Amino acid sequence: MKRRDIIKGGLMLMATSTLASIYKPACSKTFVGGSGLWKAEPPPPLMVVDSSRLVYLTEAEAKLVGAVFDVLIPHDELGIGATEAGCVTFLDHQLAGPYGAAAKDYRLGPVVEGLPQQGPQSIATPAELYRTGLVELRHAAQAKFGKSFLDLSEDQKIDFMKGIETGDIPFETLKSNEFFSMLLQNVREGYLADPMYGGNRDMTGWKLIGFPGAIYDYRDWMVSQRGKKIDVEPVSLLSRA
């Protein structure tokens, strides 16, 4: 069977969303009733991402984006911050996969700026946007404070990111507020997605809000725990219960 062959081959080193790009999809097939042969092609296997090395970001980019992420989701009494939780590892692997390549977007031209309600028209990929956006962010911090973002005080970092969020601190080649939206979305994803994707270490994001994680059955609680606080140790798709 195909799935077993793939699994045996040990080809798969990264998590699904990264994998889809190298996983050869099934092709046109003809299924005839009564043949008994109608099993689907298995999806690519799940895996825990390898956090020991970067796969897309450079060391400098990883350091900078980690510092930004830690402003967005800081370490405090409610739990660890974004970088400790693995959000940079998460992002790095996402950017190396189909998300980073905007593999599912419609990217044919002409590219025309439209009305806000017509949605993003840029065909730049997230991987490209991070590469340029982080350069812009570094330059903007340097221009504003005369030093690296990494060396700013916590308050300066927060003020600076507010300026990026509103667009008051502009970038030259892309919209700073749109880059901010992507940063915020991705850091939340890293903090709250299943830990197998590299972030949400020790399910810290889930513990913050009391989310039980990869559970597929709440029948016993629907009525008995309705409106009540549920104390439960969350579980990941790949963990011990």
Next chain:
Amino acid sequence: MNYKRPKADVVIIGLGWSGSTMAEELTRAGLNVVAIERGAWRDTTTSFPTTRNPDELSGSVRKDILQAPVTETYTVRNKANQTALPLRKFNNLTLGNNVGGAGTHWAGASWRWQAFDHQPYTRVMERYGAKQLVDGLILQDWGVTYDDLEPFYDRFEKIAGTSGTAGVINGAKQPGGNPFEGSRTSLYPTPALERTRANLLFSEAATRLGYHPFPVPSAMIGAPYTNALGLNLAPCTYCGYCQLYGCGNWSKSSPNICILPVLMQRPNFTVVTESEVIRINTTPDKKMATGVTFVDSNGNIGEQPADIVITATFTLDNTRLLLLSGISMPYDFASGQGVVGRGFTFQTLSWGFMFFENEYLNPFMNTGALATQIDDFNGDNFDHTGMGFIGGAGIQSLCNQGLPIGMAGLVPEGSPQWGKGWKQAFQKGYQNYAQIQGQGTNFAHREQFLDLDPTYKDRFGQPLLRITFDYNENDRRSGRFVRDKCVEIAREMGARQVWGDSFPDRPYSGYRLWDSSHVQGGVVMGEDPKTSVQNRYQQNWDIPNLFVIGASSFPNNAGYNPTIVVGATTLWTAKAIRDLYLRNPGPLVRV
């Protein structure tokens, strides 16, 4: 390489709910049916196993199950004098990309529409007269009534295993159900789902206000059930990985669990997957359809000849296929003439949002269509005299989301979206957020239409479909009215912070958070060939062996979700093909 497949009795384009329902009916009647489906084969255990399904990132965030814009998208503009631009990223149109179509990942709200929704013109004229209609509104009857459809609604619910509490049985009101619903001949196949804390708060508040709450009928199965085709379904587990996920537990009605296993026992059924139909073929005089042309995943062009062609793709693609194939007269906005692309409708959403102070709403325990609703302000259930609009909305406490990434932005107004303050607000807000959705009507309007885009093309070089849509004045009026009702109930529920929104107050966008995915019309059924593409049997007025089925046939949208109506009208058409067309092939309605 080009190739031609052996001729079939019937070719069905698209194997979602409508295509698979039709295939089941026609193969059971002994016809040789070939379905051509753009997506891949999917089955529950292989494709959506419980062992990996609870994964928000690949599910509702990256939307791995959906058809991606790279495969095909649509261009959108609000007005005919604007330039339409493509929806480049995943947006609110959530097409399926597999055998089962969107029926695999849908949220599962399982409504019969009301008598009014199938005959809006007659009903409005009787009760209010033409003065009730805002300028440009297009209102027309379907040619088929609720009473015509009742047996088919009944049958389709028994295929889907719909859960719910009956409100009206054979004309008699039933406790706990929707007192406004069309009279049913039988109970829902499975009992209503359990309610959440938010549902109960809503229900109590609505009752205090004199309204009539009831559980929304749902595709999430309420008890073990053997459906009308002998297939077994299991009860819903409230896992919350529902909308934008395939169900790993045989608990959500879908073509994959409710129909396809039966089809796959029948030697007179064939499905060709991962092949996209690019054209419906006709005789040169366009009097008869001869089959379809498709492109397979290797880029080969195939032809499937057939005696009957049934188009059962996504609503918008039904319209697009007719336009690409030069079938029937396209709607011309300037002159108002033509029918294909006319009568396009969307959905009017209004909201009440709220945060409580110290609740444990446990939002992770939910399903796609876990909602308690009032229909007091839906359809024509209330007197619209002097209100300047028709229609309304189903107003519901909708508990369909509890996954953390999706809820990360839901913090009380005034709270930061990041930093330490966000962590505090999210921690509290996650357990205290609730919403009331007003899922409202949208009627056709002369300025809402579909045609082929002059600029943007798909991967095969064929024009994309262009959507020209903005909310009309009727929507703005009904939207605000419904929003105020949502807010009224939200306050009564005792929330600390309440605010409302009416989407028609801003221009239509394909990307607005929480917006609907429902689009209807473009190939509408009706009583007059000048204002409809097909007759009451969803049979093309010009080409009698062409049937275009699905929500593209609906001349208007209701304050409900469309799926069960798609199923019922498909069964209605299947019966007409079996009992009328096969005996005497030709037009089933003479003008």
Next chain:
Amino acid sequence: MARFLLRNTLGACVRGGVALSVAALFANAAQAQDASAGTGIEHGRYLAIASDCVACHTASGGKPFAGGLDLNTPFGIITTSNITSDKATGIGSWTFQQFDAAVRHGKGANGNLYPAMPYTSYVKMTDSDVADLWAYMRTVPPVSQKVVENKLPFPYNIRSALVAWNLLFFDKKPFTPDSTKSAAVNRGAYLVEVLEHCGICHTPKSILGHDSSATYQGTSLQGWHAPDLTNNDHTGLGTWSAKDIETYLRSGTNRHTASSGPMTEVIVNSTQHLTDADLQAIAAYFKALPARTVDVPRPLPATNAQMAAGKREFVVQCSACHTSNGLGVANMIPTLQSNPAINAKSPDSLLNILLMGTSGPATVANPTGAAMPGFAWKLHDDQIASVLTYIRNSQDNAAPAVLAADVAKARKALNAQQTVWH
């Protein structure tokens, strides 16, 4: 039906192989209902279904009856022969006498057949049934496919050794009805002992491959445990009614369970096509077997470390389908409560199912085909051991604990994948 027990479970694909032939050969159940009673070709077709010839004599993805399937027996690989009517490579040039000699007496054109061919059961087939079967086989379209030699290691590759085996173990007595039993029980006996050759899998074998005296007491073969079919409540069919047996063989499911592994193929290819009367006869036969008592172990206490860990895994991994009380869903998802297959001393089938998943039975009577996903990639050996130990010692079950080492061994034997995380 011995096919999957005997053959290398790693080689071909169980899922793909299921029911490759049902529709092609036997278009509908009604046809079978008429054929069971008649004579001639149609009756022969029914006998071929009931005897499940196609299961072994068809390679995965191959043409029906053209042979070429490798059966991996404890003694080595036996490749099944082409029994289509092809003159050169099949049995098209055979006489009835040659056919009869092969089917009932284990004598092929090149000498004795290996007892993977259930001639030890078929020997009891009636003369008229063999004649009808032959009449049908002559109508099977010829397929030219030369089947390669058997690949048994010495000494099993010496066919003449089988003479001795036959002398020792081959009971050639014809089928004789038991006049003290009802007609239905006797018909059931003929179906079970002769045509369906159930004992091939469900009766433990001696070291030389012949049936032991523990008839239908269940045994493990090639990664599966063919369960105990005797009348006892703990591991056998004691709690199943005749109707349960009948429903199971017709649909692959009943109120207790759903089939898995090789039995799914038996049901899909063979028993679902039997007439109601024949299914009732099989049920009557099993219910008429004498009651048997088995030793019921004491379940492990809930305080046991494996039990506690297993319970946690059960809640997360199993309850969505099997429900938290283990009741499952009738005709779809097996109940785990008081489940004789779970109480089997051997956990082989449970390990197989948990590691590899199952292919659900999809039959005309119940096309649902609800299946179970595999957990090999997801759960570590100790997790699987704990959850199985928990299931086997809760919910009114009692059976020996499963150890992580057992899981590791099964993982290796089944060539299941390793867990993807640490």
